[in-house]
Amino acid sequence: MNLAYRDVRHNLGRFLLTCVGLGLLLGVVMAMIGIYRGLVVDALTIVRSPAVDLWVVEAGSRGPFAESSRIPGNTRDAVARMAGVAEAGGLTYQTVEADHRDIKLRLYVIGYQAARPGGPPSIAAGRAIARGRYEIVADRTTGLQLDEIVRLGRTSFRVVGLTEQQVNSGGDPAVYMLLADAQKLQFELDPAATRLQSARGAAGGSSDFVNAVVARLHPGAGIEQVAAQIRRWKHLAAITQGEQEVILSASVVDKARRQIGMFTSLLMTVSTVIIALIIYMMTMEKRKAIATLKLIGAPDSKIVGMIVQQSLALGQIGFALGVAAIVNIKDAFPRRVILEADNVLMLGGVVMLVCLLASGFGVRAALRIDPATALAG
Amino acid sequence: MAGSAPLIRLQGIAKRFQTGDTTITALDGVTLDIAPGEVVALLGPSGSGKTTLLNIIGCILEPTAGRMQIDDETIYDGRWLRKDLRRLRLDKVGFVFQFHNLLPFLNATDNVALVLHLAGVAPAEAHRRALELLDYLEVGHRREAFPAQLSGGEGQRVAIARALANRPRIILADEPTAALDSRRAGIVMDLLRKIAADQQAAIITVTHDEKIFDRFDRIFQLRDGKLDTKEQTP
Numbered sequence: 001m002n003l004a005y006r007d008v009r010h011n012l013g014r015f016l017l018t019c020v021g022l023g024l025l026l027g028v029v030m031a032m033i034g035i036y037r038g039l040v041v042d043a044l045t046i047v048r049s050p051a052v053d054l055w056v057v058e059a060g061s062r063g064p065f066a067e068s069s070r071i072p073g074n075t076r077d078a079v080a081r082m083a084g085v086a087e088a089g090g091l092t093y094q095t096v097e098a099d100h101r102d103i104k105l106r107l108y109v110i111g112y113q114a115a116r117p118g119g120p121p122s123i124a125a126g127r128a129i130a131r132g133r134y135e136i137v138a139d140r141t142t143g144l145q146l147d148e149i150v151r152l153g154r155t156s157f158r159v160v161g162l163t164e165q166q167v168n169s170g171g172d173p174a175v176y177m178l179l180a181d182a183q184k185l186q187f188e189l190d191p192a193a194t195r196l197q198s199a200r201g202a203a204g205g206s207s208d209f210v211n212a213v214v215a216r217l218h219p220g221a222g223i224e225q226v227a228a229q230i231r232r233w234k235h236l237a238a239i240t241q242g243e244q245e246v247i248l249s250a251s252v253v254d255k256a257r258r259q260i261g262m263f264t265s266l267l268m269t270v271s272t273v274i275i276a277l278i279i280y281m282m283t284m285e286k287r288k289a290i291a292t293l294k295l296i297g298a299p300d301s302k303i304v305g306m307i308v309q310q311s312l313a314l315g316q317i318g319f320a321l322g323v324a325a326i327v328n329i330k331d332a333f334p335r336r337v338i339l340e341a342d343n344v345l346m347l348g349g350v351v352m353l354v355c356l357l358a359s360g361f362g363v364r365a366a367l368r369i370d371p372a373t374a375l376a377g
Numbered sequence: 378m379a380g381s382a383p384l385i386r387l388q389g390i391a392k393r394f395q396t397g398d399t400t401i402t403a404l405d406g407v408t409l410d411i412a413p414g415e416v417v418a419l420l421g422p423s424g425s426g427k428t429t430l431l432n433i434i435g436c437i438l439e440p441t442a443g444r445m446q447i448d449d450e451t452i453y454d455g456r457w458l459r460k461d462l463r464r465l466r467l468d469k470v471g472f473v474f475q476f477h478n479l480l481p482f483l484n485a486t487d488n489v490a491l492v493l494h495l496a497g498v499a500p501a502e503a504h505r506r507a508l509e510l511l512d513y514l515e516v517g518h519r520r521e522a523f524p525a526q527l528s529g530g531e532g533q534r535v536a537i538a539r540a541l542a543n544r545p546r547i548i549l550a551d552e553p554t555a556a557l558d559s560r561r562a563g564i565v566m567d568l569l570r571k572i573a574a575d576q577q578a579a580i581i582t583v584t585h586d587e588k589i590f591d592r593f594d595r596i597f598q599l600r601d602g603k604l605d606t607k608e609q610t611p
Contacts, residue, residue, distance in 0.1 A: 001487065001494045003480075010482035010523070292478045295437065296539070297467025298495050372437045374478050375428060375551050 003293075003302065004309035007286070018278060019314060023321025025271050030326045030347060032264040034337035039260065041338055043169035043253040046110070047244050049121045050091070052214040053223050055239040056230055062239065064093050064211035065169065066247045071236065073183075073208035076113070082229060084221030089116030090210035092182040095172060100150050105142060107175045108168040109152070111182020117214050120176045126161035133181055137161035139173035153185045169253050171335045183207050268350070275351075276358035279311045283362035287369055294371035307362045315355035319348050382449070383410035384546055384579045385434060390443035392429050392602075403429040404440070405602040413546070413577040416570050416592065418584050421599035427583045428551060430599065434581060435470050435549050436462040448546050467496055471540030471578075473569075475552035477532035479524040485511060485535045486520045492542040510538040514568065530561040537565070541572060548572070550582040559588045566592040 008015045047065065055064075056071070056079055063069025073090055080088040092111035097104055112118035120128065120137045126146045129135045136157040138144045148159045157177065166174040177185075187207035217226060227238035239247070249257070283290070290303055323344060330337040392404040403426045411417055419427045432438035433445070436452065445453040448469060452459055459465055472478075479488045486507045493503035511517040514534040516527075524532055533553065540548055548569065554562035566589045573580045582593070590596060598605035 001483075001491055001500070003482075006487070007482040288478065289480050289482070292480060294463065295435075295466065295472055296492055296495070297463045297465075298491075299463060302495070370437075372432050374472075375432065375437075375474060 002309070003306040004313070007306065008310060008313065015314070016317075018282075019317040020321055022271075022275065022278065022314060022318030023325060025274060026319055026322030026347070026351060027325040029264065029267050029271055030322055030339065030344065031330070031333075031337060032260060032267055033343050033347065034326065034330060034339045035333070035335065036257065036260045036264060037338040037340060037343065038336035039169075039253055039256055040249055042167050042171060042336055043248045044245055045166060046093075046108070046168050046174060047241075047248050049166065050089070050118045050214045051121070051216070052117050053217045053241055054215040054227060054230070055241070055244050056088075056213040056215065057211070057237050057239060059233075059235050059237050061237060062247050062251075064091070065244075066251050069211050070209050071211075071213065073179075073210050075236065076116075076210070076213045078233075079213050079215050079230065082215075082226060084217050084226045086216045086218045086221075087117055088213055088215040089113045089118040090179055090213050091118040092179065092186055092209075092211045093168075094182070094186050094211075095168075095170075096152055096185065098150060098152050100144075103143075105144075105150070106172050107138075107142060107152070108170075108172040109175050109177060109182055109185060111177055111179040111186070111210075113179045117216055120161065120163045120166065120174075122163065123161045124164045126159070128161055129176065129178055133178060134158065135160045135177070137163060137176040139163045139166040139175070141165075141167065141173040142175065155181065155185065157181070165336065167336070169248060179210070183209065271351075272354045272358065275315070275354050276361050278314065279307070279355070279358045279362045280365060282310060282314075283307055283365050286366075288374060290366050290369050291371050291373035294369065295374045300367060303366050304363050307366055308356070308359045311355045311359035311362065312352065315351045319351045382412075383446075384413045384415075384448055385409070385411040385581075386444075386446040387434070388444040390430070390433060390445060391441045392426070392433065392438065393441045402602050404433070406443070407602075407604045409597070409604060411579045411581065413579055414573050415594050416573050416580040416582070418582050418590065418593040418596045419599055420584070420596060425599040426602040427599050431549050431551055431581065431583055434547070435472065436465055467492070468543060469546045471543070471545035471548040473533070473536055473540050473548060473550040473553045475555045477524065477527075477529075477536035479527075479532060479535055479539070481524050484521050484523050485516065485527065485531075485538075488524070488535060489538045489542050492539055496543050507538070507542065510541060511535065514538045529556045530564070533557060533561075533565055534568070537568060537572075541576075544576055544578075546576075546578055548578055548580045550580065550584075552584055552586075553582060554584065554586050554589055562586060562589055563592075 056075060057063040057069035058071050061067040061069045076088050076090040079085055090113055094109050096109050097106050129137055134155060134157050136159055138159050140162050144150060144159045146159055149156050187209060217223060223240050227240060230236055230238035293303055387407055387409045390404055390407040394401045394403060407430060419430060421427050429438060433440050439457060440453055483491060489507035489510055490503040493506055508517060508520060511520055514537055516531050516534045519527060519531050554565055557565060569580050570592055572578060
């Protein structure tokens with residue numbers, strides 16, 4: 001006769017309600033873990049999308065994401081000619097805001113050179129940008145539709161393609177356009193400012209700048225050797241793909257990552273206390289029943305089994321409800337929530353361990369109940 | 378019954394509680410023999426030591442001094458001589474409480490079958506015997522009911538069925554009729570007498586209920602921890 005099951009069945013509604021409460025709590029823990037993972041993945045998405053080996057940026061900077069970087073556009077040609085380099089491309093990155101359909105769009109504009117590294121990694125709908133100007137490929141999260149016209153700066157662009165999950169470390173969706181358009185958007189002044197600069201005699205400078213040049217190497221080419229060669233040019237710095245990823249994850253999103261990590265730890269601690277409290281209360285509610293069981297001769301193993309089984313059932317059902325809840329609502333979050341199987345399994349293991357440890361409080365309390373309590377009125 | 382060997386033998390049982398610097402003597406040298414088939418009552422004012430004596434006979438509370446024998450086995454002699462007291466209770470002692478104390482999450486049948494299950498009886502056999510007992514106590518029609526759905530009398534009869542499930546040699550009843558009207562109280566006591574006779578079990582009842590005094594073979598009075606030697610035989 002399984003007493004844990006009988007007790008749960010008898011108080012099914014209340015037990016399930018407790019499970020739902022615990023499930024929501026664990027759902028929040030899982031959401032935080034998912035947000036944490038999402039933040040890290042988002043931070044690395046843009047830096048990984050060109051699938052390159054080297055980033056060439058302005059000397060003394062860790063750009064173009066952690067710090068600003070501006071180098072001449074013809075740097076690309078110099079890099080492309082180097083031994084070991086298979087292909088290279090110039091890139092610009094900038095954040096722009098545009099009023100569109102009565103809403104303010106915040107976009108991360110990436111300018112790239114057609115048929116060179118740095119363009120959209122894949123097209124989910126529509127087509128890639130051909131050599132035509134004033135076309136953009138936008139991420140779906142912008143809300144832009146194919147063939148829609150959007151005004152950025154002083155130029156109108158047509159949406160010709162859509163990507164998925166291309167956002168920067170701040171969660172702003174990416175918009176890809178050709179380098180010439182991006183340079184115009186980034187470096188060209190509006191007419192009034194141009195007139196002012198002309199009057200000061202400062203106009204007419206070149207706008208052929210890029211924020212970084214990315215390079216893919218030939219198989220077998222030594223990344224460090226090529227980087228060392230580039231660093232000999234005093235005005236340039238070379239960052240390997242691995243270093244760039246470290247800069248992004250350990251520097252750019254580090255505080256946000258640690259903030260979420262701390263909050264998740266805090267939430268897990270609160271969950272542990274709540275689980276322990278629930279199990280302790282569940283045991284205390286059965287004080288009289290436990291005393292009666294002891295009085296009629298039930299061994300401790302029967303009583304301990306009842307508490308531990310209920311505790312594990314509570315954890316399992318609560319965890320399953322939490323997973324179900326977060327899986328169903330994760331896409332409603334404004335930023336990416338990534339639930340990785342190993343994270344979910346690890347949390348499941350932690351929850352089971354917490355339930356087991358928490359049941360220790362209930363077991364300790366149960367074992368201290370005097371069977372004579374059953375005789376009291 | 379006077380000639381048969383005692384089922385319970387208490388010799389000089391004492392129980393003292395220490396509260397700070399104060400020592401409270403709950404029982405003071407209680408000596409008592411109860412024969413199989415005997416139904417006895419323990420009377421006394423509140424705090425006289427009735428429940429303490431019942432707890433000691435039920436091996437729930439350890440005496441401070443004395444000697445206790447149950448069914449020819451010395452259980453206590455200055456210290457517990459058996460380690461598995463819970464097993465002893467399971468095998469030899471049945472409890473009936475003022476409030477039936479049935480497990481709220483088990484129905485009537487399972488409350489009775491649980492004791493058999495704990496004793497190692499196979500589930501089907503435990504179920505059959507539980508139903509038999511419930512029928513014997515005329516609550517078989519309430520076999521599926523949970524304690525909260527039972528009336529006071531029904532609950533008490535299910536509790537008696539549970540107390541009887543392992544055919545114990547001793548039944549300890551603490552105010553078993555306090556929650557019942559006089560008619561049902563009489564029925565319960567008649568039932569306990571019948572069980573005592575059928576199973577040759579000793580029944581010790583703590584009660585204040587004068588309406589049922591005529592159902593006891595002997596009545597003992599406890600006063601300030603001492604058992605009154607004036608045994609009353611109705």
